[in-house]
Amino acid sequence: MRTEFRLSGSGGQGLLLAGIVLAEAAILEGKNAVQTQSYGPEARGGSSKAEVVISEDEIDYPKATDPDYLLALTADAYKTYGPLMNSGLIIVDSSVSLDAEIKARTLSVPILAAAADTVGKKVTANIVALGVLGGLSRLATRDALRKAVTARVPKGTEELNLKALDVGLGLAAQSGTPAGSLK
Amino acid sequence: MPKNAKLMQGNEACTMGAIAAGLQFFAGYPITPSTEIAEMCSEELPKFGGKFIQMEDEIGSIAACIGASLTGKKAMTATSGPGFSLMQESIGYASLCEIPVVIVNVQRMGPSTGMPTSPAQGDIMQARWGTHGDHQVIALAPGNVKECFELTFKAFVYAEAYRVPVIVLADEVISHMREKVVLPDPSSYKIPMRAMPTSPAGYKPYGADPDGGVPLMAPFGQGYRWHCTGLFHDESGAPSGKAAVADQLLHRLDRKIEKNVQALEDYYVESMDDCDVAVVSFGSSAMAALSAVRRARKGGLKAGMLRLKTIWPFPDQAIRRLCASAKKIIVPEMNLGQLVLEVERAIHGKAEVIKLGKVTGELFHPDEIYKALKEAF
Amino acid sequence: MAEFLDYFRKERLPHIWCPGCGHGTVTGALIRAIDKLGLDKNKIVMVSGIGCSSRAVGYLDFDTLHTTHGRAIAFATGVKHAKPSLKVIVMTGDGDCTAIGGNHFIHAARRNIDITTIIMNNSTYGMTSGQYSPTTPHGMLGTTAPYGNVEHEFDVCELAKASGASYVARATSFHVTLLTDLIEKALMNKGFSVVEALTQCPTYFGRKNKIGGPVELLNWIKDRTVNVKAAAALPPEKLAGKLLIGELYKAERPEYCATYAETTARVQRTYNDYKGGNRGCELNSD
Known part of the structure; x- marks a missing residue:
């Protein structure tokens, strides 16, 4: 079964890294994974989108066609990609006000706030988000996610990021959303 | 899961493929979406005595690669649309002078600066006909990350075997996407080797079967003292304006690839x-x-x-x-x-x-x- | 003389240069300098671009690389960087080196890569029949400067010096002994070395500017120059409009290939367990 993730926000939020780690965790679980991206010319700011497709089978098409999960960390991202969602789940940061026109099932999660307050570093929002996506999709175990995080984050920040991962997994558990594909 | 399964980016796989094939020299100039290849070469090549250089432009990059190839080294450059356009003259030089060189062109939207971070496949005809005059090239298009490795490797095999510029015609999607890849065991690589003459005595730098033969290539600095020129040249390498010499040379270069179409498909x-x-x-x-x-x-x-x-x-x-x-x-x-x-x-x-x-x-x-x-x- | 001709591919002579052209004189000076230094013919690579000057390499018995217009130094950079044990010499002209190839010229100088560049400056594009070049003096004539050159010329040596070349000298095809001597010193310098040889194009530059034949043109060039040693004692008004000849600049600067080798050695100490690539391929390496 093919599961598609779209991680969107602003350049510099580290969503590409979150996508890579999610894909690597899936590979550690023996699954196939493909990660793609689109980005503007800006290194910081501007729009940023990373996509991850995870499947037990061969993945012929690498991009998300009808995402199972949309992560939107900014209002812009929510407004751009939210309307494209069908049966998948939108996970939007609590700082973004919801739009009644966007009909897909939506979960408002305090990802940015949790990174700043609970983890204590705003820059860990991407890994908190990874935890949320990992926890909701259950396509990779906590162990695999931890391994993948440790391998990718800058040396010396492992503990901080593992904490962020757990905070994200915690947010997913609290959301009361059933795990697995929602389609 | 195989132990060596790895999430790998297309550009990374391309670099690994080149290194597996014996890449020893990379010259390039930063350009999206190919830059990761230059970055990785700058990091990897010195580890095993290879040479990296960031040239002042793409013209210089391919020129340096051809110069390096003449010393017997396997050389590669990587670029995208605008840079590929700048390289065309020297691709023609490599074609006429029969210098093995690999050019990775990660296609992006054009013409002109276009949309630098967006994928396109508009350089097919440029890859074939970008330089002036009749000539042959080989162009390979990877369709996934693993093929970025395999086809870059193959590009060196063909470049060395046929003494032609070989273009790896990738695109932004393939080169930037990351995919699970299991690379072959390094011991299984059959490193492509250049056919070289054994003695300077009687060496004819462009002596070969007129029906698509590939001449033996002597590396510079080993006593062969031969002349490499972008002017039409006879078997000895001497410039020539003779009709028969031109006719024979262009036909041989054409046949070199044409008669091997099936081997190359x-x-x-x-x-x-x-x-x-x-x-x-x-x-x-x-x-x-x-x-x-x-x-x-x-x-x-x-x-x-x-x-x-x-x-x-x-x-x-x-x-x-x-x-x-x-x-x-x-x-x-x-x-x-x-x-x-x-x-x-x-x-x-x-x-x-x-x-x-x-x-x-x-x-x-x-x-x-x-x-x-x-x-x- | 017989020995001198040993450096030539005799079967490729006579050359294509016009009667009275100075390029042969400069080529001769280079050969004498090589001979004097006793350099190994098999370890020299001569690289050139396009133009009258660039035809020189075709007549010389070394590994020779006659490349595209303006790119000789870039090709030479590849040769040298790939195999630093080779002696790499570029033979180029004013148009080839400072117009179409200007960017490669200044960047090679900046890197201070060990390449000796001999610039045959005849102030014109001779191969294409006499258009003005970046070194055509202001006001002089060319087929594309029929009313006098509107532009101003480069001082090639100042350009080389400012860009980082570690040896810079100028002579002319009149001052052959000096030229030979300077080329010899340039060949000994480990770094980017530039010798500008002012030379005559009687067919186009001399004729177009009504200077006269080869001898008059050679005298005209001679009269434009002052030896740098003599210049030290001359008042500024005597030096106005003159080009200095002699050794103009020499500096100790780290050479590119040497620095790269040091960096590589440092990297290899760190990564001596490297297994990623292929170290074999002995045949294709030095």
Whole structure:
């Protein structure tokens, strides 16, 4: 079964890294994974989108066609990609006000706030988000996610990021959303 | 899971493929979306005594690569649209002077600066005809990350065997996407070696069978003292303005590739045997196409997929053979119709050839190709 | 003389240069300098671009590389970087080196890569029959400067010096002994070395500017120059409009290939367990 993730926000939020780690965790679980991206010319700011497709089978098409999960960390991202969602789940940061026109099932999660307050570093929002996506999709175990995080984050920040991962997994558990594909 | 399964980016796989093939020299200039290859070469090459240099532009980059190749080193450069345009003159030089060199062109939207971070496949004809004058090149188009490794490796095999510039015609999607890849065991690599003369006595730098022979290439600095010139030259390397010399040289260079078209052809096929409608594509467009073809087959439509890995020389015979049962052929490509011209030429009216171009700077969605398939049936 | 001709591919002679051209004189000076230094013919690579000057390498018995217009130094950079044990010499002209190839010229100088560049400056594009070049003096004539050159010329040596070349000298095809001596010193310098040789194009530059034949043109060039040693004692008004000849600049600067080798050694100490690539391929390496 093919599961598609779209991680969107602003350049510099580290969503590409979150996508890579999610894909690597899936590979550690023996699954196939493909990660793609689109980005503007800006290194910081501007729009940023990373996509991850995870499947037990061969993945012929690498991009998300009808995402199972949309992560939107900014209002812009929510407004751009939210309307494209069908049966998948939108996970939007609590700082973004919801739009009644966007009909897909939506979960408002305090990802940015949790990174700043609970983890204590705003820059860990991407890994908190990874935890949320990992926890909701259950396509990779906590162990695999931890391994993948440790391998990718800058040396010396492992503990901080593992904490962020757990905070994200915690947010997913609290959301009361059933795990697995929602389609 | 195999131990060496790794999430790898296309550009990374390309670099690894080059190193596996014995890359010893890289010269390049930063340009999106190929820059990761230069970055990785700058990091990896010094680890085993290879040489990296960031030149002042792409013209200098390919020039330096050709210079390095003349000393016997395997050399590569990597670039994208605007840089590929700048390299054209020296690609012609490498072609005429028969200097092995590998050029990775990660295609992006053009013409001009275009959309630097967006994928396209508009350089097919440029890869073939970008430099002036009649000449032959080899161009290989990877269709996934693993093929970035395999085809870059192969590019060196061909460059060394035929003494030609070989172009790896990737695109932004393929080169930037990350995919699970299991690389072959390094001990299984058969490193391509250049055929070299054994003694300077009687050495003719361009002496070869007129029917597409490949001359032996002496590395500079080993006593052969030969002349390499972009002027037409005779077997001894001496410049010549004689009609017969020019005629023989150009015909030999042409035959060198032309007579090996079948040895060079490489493609991926699925469900082609009994197909009514074939999709012929390459690179990232073919990923969307394959998805659409599979969906059509599931729905009972006899669709088939032919993905070309070798674009140049164009495999005319393979196209005709593999598309024998097809009444219609759809050619999706991220340009306004380039590959389709070659397919039409090759198929010679035996099937209806349908152009499906896309120039939005986005990869095809499988639905777009599925829709074209449905319409074709 | 017989020995001197040993450096030539005799079967490729006579050359294509016009009677009275100075390029042969400069080529001769280079050969004498090589001979004097006793350099190994098999370890020299001569690289050139396009133009009259660039034809020189075709007549010389070394590994020779006659490349595209303006790119000789870039090709030479590849040769040298790939195999630093080779002696790499570029023979180029004013148009080839400072117009179309100007960017490669200044960047090679900046890197201070060990390449000796001999610039045959005849102030014109001779091969294409006499258009003005970046070194055509202001006001002088060319087929594309029929009313006098509107532009102002480069001082090639100042350009080389400012860009980082570690040896810079100028002579003329009149001052052959000096030229030979300077080329010899340039060949000994480990770094980017530039010798500008002012030379005559009687066919186009001399004729177009009504200077006269080869001898008059050679005298005209001679009269434009002052030896740098003599210049030290001359008042500024005597130096106005004159080009200095002699050794103009010499500096100790780290050489590119040497620095790269040091960096590589440092990297290899760190990564001596490297297994990623292929270290074999002995035949294709030095």
